[in-house]
Amino acid sequence: MNEGPPMNPTRSVLVTGGASGIGLAIARDFQALGMRVLIADVNAAVHEVAAGMKDMKGAQPVEAHVADLADESQLLGLAERTRELFGGGCDVLVNCAGVSQKRKGESIAPTEVLTADWERVLRINLTAPFLLSRELIPSMKARKFGRIVNIASRAGRTFSGAAGVDYAASKAGLLGLTRHLGGTYAPFGITVNCVAPGRVETALSSTSSAAVLAAAVQAIPVGRLGRPDEIAAVVAFLASDAAAYLTGACIDVNGGSFMG
Numbered sequence: 001m002n003e004g005p006p007m008n009p010t011r012s013v014l015v016t017g018g019a020s021g022i023g024l025a026i027a028r029d030f031q032a033l034g035m036r037v038l039i040a041d042v043n044a045a046v047h048e049v050a051a052g053m054k055d056m057k058g059a060q061p062v063e064a065h066v067a068d069l070a071d072e073s074q075l076l077g078l079a080e081r082t083r084e085l086f087g088g089g090c091d092v093l094v095n096c097a098g099v100s101q102k103r104k105g106e107s108i109a110p111t112e113v114l115t116a117d118w119e120r121v122l123r124i125n126l127t128a129p130f131l132l133s134r135e136l137i138p139s140m141k142a143r144k145f146g147r148i149v150n151i152a153s154r155a156g157r158t159f160s161g162a163a164g165v166d167y168a169a170s171k172a173g174l175l176g177l178t179r180h181l182g183g184t185y186a187p188f189g190i191t192v193n194c195v196a197p198g199r200v201e202t203a204l205s206s207t208s209s210a211a212v213l214a215a216a217v218q219a220i221p222v223g224r225l226g227r228p229d230e231i232a233a234v235v236a237f238l239a240s241d242a243a244a245y246l247t248g249a250c251i252d253v254n255g256g257s258f259m260g
């Protein structure tokens, strides 16, 4: 668990993809900072995950919501729940839910990607962060404070043969979304940034074959995969009051495997 940077404990945060991996580590850090946390996920286990987090000493209970972010009406339902729960909207939005298509542990060749699969990956990884931002920015604007952190990927920063073309395009798109929203809403106390992890030990990265994983580790100067808490620490900083002058940026957290 990260100690964490200065953060107003009364602040509220929505973390998508909070049932596992990086999203769960992010939610744990915010809870430890005393914030009000809502985790959302397509996986109904998100309720059990949140219930398990209630045991943390002195921490506020974590709320959970099931939504498939590929479905706009479910996404709008999540935005509505966020508004109801936090008196109009959240202070911090972390767009972490993401998917990557694999076939037998390998990425699918661009010429074999089906239109429906391309659209699904883009909807979850890129359209959902846009729609949630669109829905939740107005209340941030009214409060004159907001933090949006988008979880991109090294695959959106440079070529990665291990990632699919749909995944790479969706994550690169997040960088453009981040810059545009960052520039537009900076005058209102809202910052928008990206974190681009390299390979991190989670369920998502374990869908790669052993051969792909071994090659990935070889290409990481730090010599190992990242841990979810190492991504969460950077997200906590970007969400903090201390990061008010940082917007439209993409922070690479990849053990040195890509230095942009």
Ligand SMILES: NC(=O)c1ccc[n+]([C@@H]2O[C@H](COP(=O)([O-])OP(=O)(O)OC[C@H]3O[C@@H](n4cnc5c(N)ncnc54)[C@H](O)[C@@H]3O)[C@@H](O)[C@H]2O)c1
Binding pocket: 016, 017, 018, 019, 020, 021, 022, 023, 040, 041, 042, 043, 067, 068, 069, 070, 095, 096, 097, 098, 099, 124, 151, 152, 153, 154, 196, 197, 198, 199, 200, 201, 202, 203, 204, 205
């Ligand atoms: N693990 C890595 O190596 C790595 C590297 C770079 C970027 N990332 C990014 O980090 C983020 C978190 O991934 P992770 O590694 O923790 O994987 P993960 O699979 O553990 O977590 C992703 C979460 O998103 C949820 N999710 C998937 N589709 C959804 C949908 N339609 N609606 C709502 N929730 C949905 C999943 O149920 C899961 O809980 C993703 O955006 C991923 O692209 C991961």
